[in-house]
Amino acid sequence: MDALGLGPFLIGWLELAVRWFHVIAGIAWIGSSFYFIALDFSLKKRDGLPDQAYGEAWQVHGGGFYHMVKYLVAPARMPDELTWFKWESYATWFSGFALLVLVYYFNASLYLIDPNVVILSPVMAITYSLIGLASGWLVYDLLCRSPLGSSVWGLGLGGFVGLVGASYGYTLLFSGRGAMMQMGALIGTIMAANVFMVIIPGQTRVVADLIAGRRPDPGIGARAKQRSLHNNYLTLPVVFIMIANHYPMMFANRLNWAILAVVLIMGALIRHFFNTRHQGQPSPWWTLGASGAGAIVIVFLSWQGSNLAQLEQRAASFPPVEAQALAHAVIETRCVVCHAAQPVWADLSGPPKGTRFDDPTLIESHRQKIADWAVATHAMPPGNVTDISDEERVILANWLRNSKVEGVMP
Ligand code: HEC
Structure with missing residues (x-):
């Protein structure tokens, strides 16, 4: 499929539409299930309820009162209309x-x-x-x-x-x-x-x-x-x-x-x-x-399971400017195939999540995201498709730790 063609663009919209629908359907499902569980638990027994009735509850919502009665197995006579x-x-x-x-x-x-x-x-x-x-x-x-x-x-x-x-x-x-x-x-x-x-x-x-x-x-x-x-x-x-x-x-x-x-x-x-x-x-x-x-x-487990603990031990120190130049080079070789205005990676119609690193200022403005996705964790590159090495992640860690945001651009 042509990465810059209509196909991926339409798939992006289809994904958003399905996601929207999925969240709404999920809200309806979980909402009704929470409602019925709470209703079930709030039922009270009293004398004078119809035969086979287990309990009743009174509720107020949206300007009206509701009188709910639960029949454990079923009512004696089936109602004409039943909502499933x-x-x-x-x-x-x-x-x-x-x-x-x-x-x-x-x-x-x-x-x-x-x-x-x-x-x-x-x-x-x-x-x-x-x-x-x-x-x-x-x-x-x-x-x-x-x-x-x-x-x-x-x-x-x-x-x-x-x-x-x-x-x-x-x-x-x-x-x-x-x-x-x-x-x-x-x-x-x-x-x-x-x-x-x-x-x-x-x-x-x-x-x-x-x-x-x-x-x-x-x-x-x-x-x-x-x-x-x-x-x-x-x-x-x-x-x-x-x-x-x-x-x-x-x-x-x-x-x-x-x-x-x-x-x-x-x-x-x-x-x-x-x-x-x-x-x-x-x-x-x-x-x-x-x-x-x-x-x-x-929080403890996620710290232990991240790379942060090891990076702490492996921290070597580079002068900030060098750290920045090295780090930018890593991003350019390992990330920019996808995270660019026009990604080279097949099937991407644009930069993933709109996140671009094809310019040094963009790299600098995404320091925290790079830290979260590629240094603290191995989430990026996905499946390490661009073969980033552990040493390169250490280079990124040094840059993040040592250079200031307003540091010199390479
Ligand atoms: C093969 C393509 C590819 C490569 C290479 C790649 N990424 Fe990504 N990246 C993606 C995709 C796809 C997503 C979207 C993930 C999602 O949907 O959550 C993403 C998401 C991200 C995000 C999250 C953006 C957000 O706002 O949610 C960050 C940050 C990121 N990548 C950083 C990097 C870094 C740093 C590298 C290099 C070390 C890298 N990526 C390499 C494809 C790539």
């Missing part, structure tokens, strides 16, 4: 998958593959990614249906170990960024498949039974509840992964999988805080304290 909640989840998954294809599969050599991890062809990387998504769901679904599935804690622990193991495994196969996004896609797929393969089919069966005058199997509701509990606890981590792919100190980090493990625990703790609160019980403040401790652990 499923398209929020399906639309989030489809748009997310489209984004995965547009961003990660179309640019597999930049985002998915790191030849320093494993040399893969784009087709192989994409195949592994797809197999990972499908098999991840199958393993999870089997776990839920296995004897372990009857223990909330056993299954929770098994699921946690499985997810952390998967994310560690993916870091041995993909680039840091690819591995983390693969985890986001995997968790998102499990959540959407829970809706599509378990929750909605179960509910459809209950409705059909009721219409036919059969007594629905209460096990169906129990299974749906298990899956929706998992979705509840996975919501915060999955959103974290989706936004963390813009932060190299998370994804381009040797310990990214361990950071994700802490995020999984923090996400569950924070959800637990709100779940308990919505049940009208005393707020478990300890969960917020523990999440705060988790945040400190994450």
Whole structure:
């Protein structure tokens, strides 16, 4: 494809449009799911409720009062009209998958593959990614249906170990960024498949039974509840992964999988805080304290897993002007093929993220970004396609440390 042609330009717009849609669908899905969880927990039993009713809640919103009544299995008579909640989840998954294809599969050599991890062809990387998504769901679904599935804690622990193991495994196969996004896609797929393969089919069966005058199997509701509990606890981590792919100190980090493990625990703790609160019980403040401790652990892990600790030890000292000239030469040889007004790298229609280094003043004005993406971490060059060496990163570190922003231009 002609890098400066209409094609990449249109793909850029398509990506933005799909991303917009994906975020909105995700808001609708997570919003309705948070709403129903809070509603569920706020239900109160009282005398005089209709038969089969489990509890009721009164709510006020948007200028009106709502009287919600929950029927555990189903009401005695089916209402004529029933609103289903499923398209929020399906639309989030489809748009997310489209984004995965547009961003990660179309640019597999930049985002998915790191030849320093494993040399893969784009087709192989994409195949592994797809197999990972499908098999991840199958393993999870089997776990839920296995004897372990009857223990909330056993299954929770098994699921946690499985997810952390998967994310560690993916870091041995993909680039840091690819591995983390693969985890986001995997968790998102499990959540959407829970809706599509378990929750909605179960509910459809209950409705059909009721219409036919059969007594629905209460096990169906129990299974749906298990899956929706998992979705509840996975919501915060999955959103974290989706936004963390813009932060190299998370994804381009040797310990990214361990950071994700802490995020999984923090996400569950924070959800637990709100779940308990919505049940009208005393707020478990300890969960917020523990999440705060988790945040400190994450910062520690990301410092340890970055290059900063080693660079500190290897710092040699160059006179500032020399450091600057050397550093600019590194940027010109390793970065400017892509980060220029007219990139030479195939398939780039313009400088990535509008970030250009084809002029010394531009390099100087992007010092912090260069530090974050190419020195503190190995996020750039992607998959080290331009073969930057560790020595060159040390040169960049010296320049960043020693020369002032207003330093002499080479
Ligand atoms: C093969 C092409 C390529 C090379 C070579 C390359 N980059 Fe990048 N760079 C990209 C792409 C693509 C992105 C966009 C990543 C994204 O979507 O988050 C990017 C993003 C960045 C960003 C983030 C910009 C922002 O505002 O989000 C910085 C900073 C950066 N690169 C610095 C560098 C440095 C420094 C080098 C050289 C050491 C380098 N890049 C080499 C392709 C390249």
